[in-house]
Amino acid sequence: MNYQTLRHRCPTWDDYIQHDFVKQLAAGTLAPDSFRHYLVQDYLYLIHYARVMALSVYKSDTLAQMRVGQAGLNAMLDMEIGMYLDFCRLWDIPLHEVEHAPESAITIAYSRYILDAAMSGSLAELYAAIAPCLMGYGEIGKRIKQAGSVEDNPYQPWIDVFSSDDFQAITAQNEAQIDLLLADASPAQADKFQRLFDTAARMEVSFWQQALDLS
Numbered sequence: 469m470n471y472q473t474l475r476h477r478c479p480t481w482d483d484y485i486q487h488d489f490v491k492q493l494a495a496g497t498l499a500p501d502s503f504r505h506y507l508v509q510d511y512l513y514l515i516h517y518a519r520v521m522a523l524s525v526y527k528s529d530t531l532a533q534m535r536v537g538q539a540g541l542n543a544m545l546d547m548e549i550g551m552y553l554d555f556c557r558l559w560d561i562p563l564h565e566v567e568h569a570p571e572s573a574i575t576i577a578y579s580r581y582i583l584d585a586a587m588s589g590s591l592a593e594l595y596a597a598i599a600p601c602l603m604g605y606g607e608i609g610k611r612i613k614q615a616g617s618v619e620d621n622p623y624q625p626w627i628d629v630f631s632s633d634d635f636q637a638i639t640a641q642n643e644a645q646i647d648l649l650l651a652d653a654s655p656a657q658a659d660k661f662q663r664l665f666d667t668a669a670r671m672e673v674s675f676w677q678q679a680l681d682l683s
C-alpha cells in the first residue's frame with residue numbers, strides 16, 4: 469500500500485479536488501461570505517489538526533519520523549494560520565470573533581474524526597486519516613498555479629501558500645513518510661487505511677460545501 473494507491477482508490481477524490489468552492493476560489497468569484505465562513509471554520513479545524521500533528525510526534529519511533537511531524541506542525545502554525553491571520557486583518561475580522569465562533573457540525577465531525585484516529589490508532593493510521601487534508605491542499609495549490617492566475621484575485625494569498633515551494637516540499641516529505649509507513653500493510657490493514665482516507669476525503673467535500681451553501 470502507498471499514498472498513490474489510496475488516492476486512486478478513493479471514490480470522492482475528484483469531488484474534493486475539483487469542488488466548485490475550489491473552482492470559484494481559483495477564479496476569484498467565490499462569494500466573500502462563503503470565504504469568511506470557510507476561514508473561521510478552517511481556523512477552528514486547524515487548531516485540532518495541529519494537535520494531531522503533535523500526536524504524530526508522540527507516536528513516532530524515530531527522529532526522522534518526528535521531524536516530518538515537526539515540519540508539518542510548523543507549516544500549519546506559521547504558513548497556514550499565519551495567512552489566515554493576515555486575512556483577518558485585511559477583512560477586519562477580529563481574532564476573538566474567530567476564536568469564539570461556534571464550530572459547525574462538519575468542523576466538529578472532521579476534526580474530531582482525525583483526532584480519534586490519531587489517538588486510538590498507529591502512526592500509519594494517523595497518516596492515512598490526515599493524508600487527504602495535507603496532500604489534497606497541496607494538489608489543489610499546484611493545479612491552480614499550473615492553470616495560471618487571474619488578475620486581482622482576492623484569494624491569491626491562499627493559493628500562494630498551498631502552491632508555494634515550501635508547502636510542496638512538506639507534501640513530498642509526507643508522501644515519502646506515508647509510503648514507508650504503509651509499505652508492509654496486510655490486506656486487513658490496507659482496508660483500514662483506505663477507510664480512514666476515504667472518510668476524511670468525504671468530509672473534505674462537506675467542508676467545502678458548508679461554505680458554498682451560504683451563497
Ligand SMILES: Cc1ncc(CO)c(N)n1
Nearest residue numbers: 510513548601602605675
Ligand atoms: C479542512 C482542511 N483540510 C485541509 C487543510 C490543509 O491543511 C485545511 N487547512 N483545511
